[in-house]
Amino acid sequence: MAVKIFFPTCCSAAESGLLIGRWISEHRSAVVLAMLHVPFIPGQVKQYLAHLQQSTGLSLSVLGSWSHKKAEKDEKIESFLYDLSSIFSHRPWLRLSREASSKFWDCSIERCDGGDQEEVVLVYYDERKLMLSELHSVTENSEIASVFATVAKCRPLFAKHKYDEGPIKLTHWQSDGVEASIIVELIKQFSVPLCAVLSFLVSVLTSLRTLRVLGGKPLSFVWNKLSTSEQLGKRLENIGLVSSTERAKDHKEFMRKANTVVSILLDMALGVLLMSWLYRENQISQLADTLMPVADRVAVELQELLQWLMGAPAGLKMNGALDEVLGRFYMYHIHLWTSYIRLMSPFIEVILWYIGLSACLGLSIALSILSDIIALLTFHIPVYCFYVYGARLYCFKMHGLSSLWRLFRGKKWNVLRHRVDSCSYDLDQLFLGTLLFTVLLFLLPTTALYYLVFTLLRLLVVLVQGLIQLIVNLLNTLPLYTVVLRLCRPHRLVICFLAGVKFRMLEQKTGKSLRLLMQINPLPYNGVLQSYMLPSNQCYPKDSWGSLCRKLFIGELIYPWRQKGNKQD
Incomplete structure (x- = not known):
């Protein structure tokens, strides 16, 4: 079985010294954490390692020696380090050496329990990325998990700077953020x-x-x-x-809090920008002056649309009496709506002023108020009233035609059992059903045309409200902090062991150790969005396209909202 040595790349240029780390016997692996330089006193080194073992809970020890041959005087240091192997009796004892002209290192193992000759796999790793990554938070009994856990628990070791005065001189990764x-x-x-x-x-x-x-x-x-x-x-x-x-219990809860803070700050910043734009150069008064001509133009266009429907739209033959009744009925609602707009016109500027003031609470609050105002304005106008009237009348005729069609086939709907059962009808019932079926069938094209036109207008308003709610939902749920962290420090977002680490071969020669580079493989952006997306309290209907088309065909109302707790149809 090969012996794997995990060596930090930050120590590749260190002076000659001893290897401080942890030996994982169950995996026959050695994790090198720091380099101990001369001069030092062996008794002080043992005391320092005992203190680290108490603070980290790991069995840290001197694993071997590291020799960086830059000059002839290094041969004396190498012989001194060789003599220290008798003081620090660790099994096995690692000996790493590197010539000044060589790119890679030579490695030998002494006092190994498996025999005199062992295959060695030298794995280089970045101590900083392993220290800051979240891979160690996963409890898994594997070799990689043990390596990550060893580096993660050695914060007291990394707190000691290599330039600190004291009897112990170490080289390891050190954060520059005091x-x-x-x-x-x-x-x-x-x-x-x-x-x-x-x-x-x-x-x-x-x-x-x-x-x-x-x-x-x-x-x-x-x-x-x-x-x-x-x-x-x-x-x-x-x-x-x-x-x-x-305190956040785990990594997920911490990231949720961080994403929530960034979401709130970004929402308020965008709201302040919107408020500054509205109150600059009297934009609110200009918007208020623009709304009245737009409302009058909408009323004129609706009246022209109704006059077109009351005639012969697209050359279709309509029922004259029903067409006249529906047209006059809708014209009266347009008159009510224009009167309502005229009554509200003095207060439009004040309403817009308060909407702009509410933007300081966040852009999502201002957009939600805008969505509610659109709903209130379109509640009185024909876009909503016409749709409800036309949909109810069309739905009544569709249900009547379906019931009468079952009558012709000798069937009826069983209300108690919610199924279609066989039934026998007499001659009077069939005659009355035929008469009603004929009347409803010939009146259906006129009703369906009005329903179709105003359903399209209603869907246009629902689409606008849906776009507003989509922006609000993105502001509430988008994990912006995690996305920025993935862009700047991708090694922080590693959760899965199987896809979180990858190895790249550096050198493989006969008679020499196999040299690998362990790299952090961060989560992709789609995985970041799936794993860290904030929870949403969106209670809007999420019907499929088939369910939506079915509702539109039979005349069921399409609401832009749904109360919490309601079951989907």
Whole structure:
């Protein structure tokens, strides 16, 4: 069985010394962590290793010697290191050496239990990437898992700088972020009272939402249908998660908090930018002055559309009486809508001003308010009323035709058992059914045409609201912190052992050790989005295309919202 030696690439240029690391006997592997340089006292080295074993919980020891031959005087140091093998009686004893002109190192093993001659596989690894990666968080009894766990638990060893004064001189990976760590600690100290204040405010607002006055039947129905209320609840939940004083239990929970913080900050930054644009150069007044001509133009276009439908649209022969009734009925609703718009016109600028002011809470809040305003405006206009009237009338005729069609075939719908059963009808029932079927069939084209036209208009409004909610959902669920981390430090996002590590062959020659380079294989971007996407409280219907076409064909209403807890059709 071959002996595998994991050697850090940061120590390849170190001076001659001893190898500090861990021997994993069950896998016959040696993990080199640092280089110990001369001069030193063996007793102090043993005390230092005993202190590291207590702080890390690992059996660290002197694994062997490292000889970097740059000059002739290094031969004396090499002989000195050879004599130290009797003091540090580790089995096996590793001897690594490198000539000044050589690219790779030579390795030999002494005092090995498996015999005098052992095959050696030298694996180079980056200590920094293994230290910062999350691969060690997975509990798995494998050789790679043991290597990652060894490097991850040796933070006290890496805290000692190679330039620190003391009897022990080490070379290993050392983070260069002392000033940054001080700033981080100051931010942590400042965030404690801030999180306490935020937690108190969230608890107060949550208790206000649960009052019986606000939880009554009319108000609860309205709150469940408003996108603004849903988004405010989502933001309260996010602030409560961020301001929690509990420490993150695992990597997933930490990344969720970090992504939530970045999502809130980005949302508020975009909202402030929107607010600054609205209040610059009197943009709100210009928008308010533009809305009235647009509303009048929409009313004129709808009247022209109804007049076209009341005639002979596309040369189709319509039922004159039903066409006249439907046209006048819809014309009256257009008159009501124009009167409603005229009544609201003095308050449009004030409403837009408050919408712009609400953007300081975040772009998602402003977009949710915009979606609710579109829903309220289109509730009174024919785009919604016409669709509901036409859909109900069309659905009534479709259900009537389907029931009468079963009558001709001698069948009926069993309401109790929810199935179609056989049934015998007399002559009067068949005659009356034939008469009703004929009337409904000849009136169906007129109703279907009105239903088709206003369904298309309704779907256009639903599409606009859907795009707004899609942007809000992206702001709430997109893991921006993780995406940036994947772009800047991809080695931090490694979870799976099978796909998280890859090996590249550096040299393979007969009679020499096999040399490999262990590299971190980070998660792809689609895996990052799937693994770290924030939870969404989206309660909108997610019907399939087949279900949507079926609803449109039989005349069922297509709502842009669905109450929480409702089952999908």
